[in-house]
Amino acid sequence: MFLRSIHLTNYKNHADRSLAFSRRINCFIGANGMGKTNILDAIHYIALTKSYFSSTDQQNIRIGADFMRLTGDVSIQGHDYRIVSRQQVGKRKDFSINDLPYRKMSDHVGRMPVVMIAPDDGVLISGSSEERRKFLDNTLSQTDHEYLEHLVLYNKYLDQRNALLKSMNNGGRHDTVLLESYDEQLVRYGESVYRRRRQALSDLEPLFAHYHRLVSLEREQTSFSYDSTLNDTPLAEQLRDNLPKQILLERTTAGPHRDDIAFMLGDTRLKRFGSQGQQKSFLIALKLAQYHYIRAHKSFHPFLLIDDIFDKIDGERSRQLVQLLSGEDFGQIFITDTDEKHITDELGTGAGLFDIYRIP
């Protein structure tokens, strides 16, 4: 997969900007605040129909402008696709591929897979379990369309069931038949979500170990485990057994929406790291594992987006990483940095492998 070019109109701080890319490594160099990360974000948007950083679509429109437009020309296995997304202030965005608008944005997810390595990845370790579930959901959504469908359905049924529990706790009728109908659907989609997440995590484990050895230059044993009450007890049983407590709490207390990943280093569960360098190499290895997991499920390379990480890792690790990225295991890569030396020092400008864009 190859992103030939991108055109940003009123996307974040870019009023009007066109960029054409090389097939391998593309580096955006510029001082902070000039908008290099926003270009990375625009590529993420083209790939997944949304910004990596903004929580609402409206935030993507340049301040003072009344609309934004993104155009991307992508080539996948000999076929050319033009992605166009437009959004007006106060309206819903539209998103089309070769002039055909998507009715559901989720239908685009997985067609142009992408992995982002960003400075805020630390939340995968230090954040709540929701961050770790999101990591698995993101990975699976891009490789398994049925997973995404089941996850969406599970969450919708869960919201309805919680609303029913709430009404039951507030004097509403205890409608056993209605509750059973939600339970049946939650079990059906929840067990599917659980099974697929668990499988994905176990597939990610050896990939992670491999990249962790390469990036961290350490020899510690790493492992993952999927923490879920479904490991021991079927969901149907848990939904039934704790009903009085669930009514009192007005929420469903068991199910994959409560699951977590335990990252293990040796025998201890990771909560924090000794050094920032250690943490960075752990997170980079995790994202590279995600990249290769997706690569294995698609017959082409995802986009790899790397936002400003080189000045956070030491010289030896960054040398190692640049060597790795320039190897044959990787496809098209987009990197932002404040200082091009981080990259040119490792590869030399004459390698012909990468292009430098100075922003602005």
Added chain:
Amino acid sequence: MKYSSKLIADAVSEFQKLPGIGEKTALRLVLHLLKQDKQKVAYFSEAVNRMRSEIKFCTRCQNVSDHELCDICGNNMRDQTQICLVESIRDIIAIENTNTYRGTYHVIGGVISPIDGVGPDQLNIPGLLERVQAGGIKEVIMALSPTIEGDTTIFYISRKLKDYDVQITSIARGVSFGGELEYTDELTLGRSIATRLPYENASIKSS
């Protein structure tokens, strides 16, 4: 907007309460009526007024009707052993326009959605159960939205009907565009009524 007449302002504000009507459109409609003969406008408001105050709902199926029983429930040429379950009167209009269905209807008035405060008790489900209990019904056709709320409602009603000797079927789901029956084109809707499938919970898949 500022109006020099409170009468105009009141009329505009009433039109604006209609679905899909903004203030500009409301003003255009009001100014249009202002140009008409007084008599014409009187007919207009009387038609609207009588529609609301004199309309009856069929005591059997809750369809709109001028009599106690609607033209469909009261028509012996229609197959009175078949009930097509719909959310609203609009769905009846849509299905009738296909000219493919010869049975009767039952309007339940929505779908089960606790988030929106709609439980089985807020819907006309008891009326349906009474009709089935009274006997003579061979088939109940579920023609509800292909949403999780529609699926839940179908599941719920089919559970309530499981002890009766009545066949439960569902129109082909996922045919509707925009999630509502009324937006489906007539041909597709007609075909999906004609080729309805026996309902089994496991075979229903929402999108």
